[in-house]
Amino acid sequence: xxxxxxxxxxxxxxxxxxxxxxxxxxxxxxxxxxxxxxxxxxxxxxxxxxxxxxxxxxxxxxxxxxxxxxxxxxxxxxxxxxxxxxxxxxxxxxxxxxxxxxxxxxxxxxxxxxxx
Amino acid sequence: xxxxxxxxxxxxxxxxxxxxxxxxxxxxxxxxxxxxxxxxxxxxxxxxxxxxxxxxxxxxxxxxxxxxxxxxxxxxxxxxxxxxxxxxxxxxxxxxxxxxxxxxxxxxxxxxxx
Numbered sequence: 001x002x003x004x005x006x007x008x009x010x011x012x013x014x015x016x017x018x019x020x021x022x023x024x025x026x027x028x029x030x031x032x033x034x035x036x037x038x039x040x041x042x043x044x045x046x047x048x049x050x051x052x053x054x055x056x057x058x059x060x061x062x063x064x065x066x067x068x069x070x071x072x073x074x075x076x077x078x079x080x081x082x083x084x085x086x087x088x089x090x091x092x093x094x095x096x097x098x099x100x101x102x103x104x105x106x107x108x109x110x111x112x113x114x115x116x
Numbered sequence: 117x118x119x120x121x122x123x124x125x126x127x128x129x130x131x132x133x134x135x136x137x138x139x140x141x142x143x144x145x146x147x148x149x150x151x152x153x154x155x156x157x158x159x160x161x162x163x164x165x166x167x168x169x170x171x172x173x174x175x176x177x178x179x180x181x182x183x184x185x186x187x188x189x190x191x192x193x194x195x196x197x198x199x200x201x202x203x204x205x206x207x208x209x210x211x212x213x214x215x216x217x218x219x220x221x222x223x224x225x226x227x228x229x230x
Contacts, residue, residue, distance in 0.1 A: 006159075033217060042206060043160075045217040058217070092159060094218075104150055105210070105218060109159035 002027050002097045006108030013083055013115050020079045021111045023093035028073035030096065034066070037090040037110070046091075049076045083115045118143050120209055122221035129197050130229050137192040137224050139207030147209040149190040150218065151181055155203045163205075166190060167212075177201070202228040 005024040013019050023032065034046040046066055047055040055068040069077045080087050090110045097106040121140045129135050141147065148167050152160040164175025171183040181192045190207060207221040 001162075031216075042220045042222045043218075044220075048217060104148075104162055104165045106162070107152070107160040112157075 002029065002095055002106045004093060004095065004106060004108035006093055006111055008111055009109065010112040011114070013113065015084050015115055017083055018079055018081045019083065019113060020077050021091055021093075023076045023078070023108055025074045025095055030073070032070065032076045033094040033105070034068065034076075034078045035092045035094060035107075037092065039088065043092065046078070080113065083113075085115045088113055088115045118209070118219055120207055120219050120221035122205075122207055122224050124224045125222065126225045126227070128227045128229060131199050132196050135192075135194045135197045135201070135226065137205050137207075137226070139190045139192065139221060141188050141190065141207075141209050143188075143209055145212065146185060148212055149181075149183060150208040150210065151175065151179070151190070151192045152206045152208060153177075153203045154206065154223075160206065163192070197226075197228055199228045199230070202226055 003026040007022045011019055032049045035043040036046050037043045045058050046061045047057045047068055049055045049068045049070040051070045051073050065081055067079045090112050092110045093108045094105050119142045123138050150165045151163040153163050154160050163179050164173050164181055166173050166183045173181050179192055179194050181190055183190050204223045204225050206223045208218040210218045
């Protein structure tokens, strides 16, 4: 299956600053997804990132707060802007994985963000 | 509205005992169904998935799940639990007509006692 490298694995940031999370895949994928997992909660999709087009954001998430880049078929970044303690979460990227028949979706190991 | 329900927030099971985690969904049509496991401090690992065909699906780590269309359920089972199975388990559904977002249940925390 696809292998996803997500960086950083964790960070502690000051409120008001921004953090950019990187997601690198070892194969070309059309769609990449960014999820947020708040403490003790399930995963919520932030946005879908397709190469060559603007990311599509889910309700409650806006580009100014979570800008996304998708410069090629193996890489994407998510920036968490003007952070507040409420942004403390695990952020995960995910890709559709067609390396095996109907493989499903593969997830990165996540970025654990703490905002102080 | 689409939804995924995992009725059990927390389950405690003895090592060697059987485990069943429940998942019910509400979706426009039969979706693709997934079970993921998240160990402490880790990302999500795919345990198994159902796309079509045989409704009893075998996964990794000795897990299996059964899709029951009439009950809109996709319950996860393991005959004999190991201490390393202590983790959070998420049921998820996704669209069948294209790659798209997954909708996750709230998760079930599994604690394994000696």
